[in-house]
Amino acid sequence: MKIVLNGESRAVRAETLAELLQECGFSGRVATAVNEDFVPSSLRASHKIKDGDRVEVVAPMQGG
Template sequence: MKIVLNGAPQEVRAQTLSELLEECGFSGRVATAVNEEFVPSSLRIGQALNDGDRVEVLSPMQGG
């Protein structure tokens, strides 16, 4: 399926947000949103993805 991940078009096999994170190699603590709606970590396993979805994955950065 085709989605937009962090602003870039991607072809993925994942059917859920949790599968997408694993497929794309995201690990640790991240914040996620699908179509501009925040998705808490506890709901990612049930968050289905659809063709054309816009997914944002953000990880915290240290520094000042």
């Protein structure tokens, strides 16, 4: 299926948000939103991804 991940169109096989993160190589602590709705980490394994979904993944950055 095709989704938009962080503003870029991408074809993926994942069916859930957790699978998508693994497929796309995200690890560690990240924040996720699907179609502008925040998805907590506890719900990622059950959150189904649909064709055309807009997914944002944000990782914290150190700095100062």
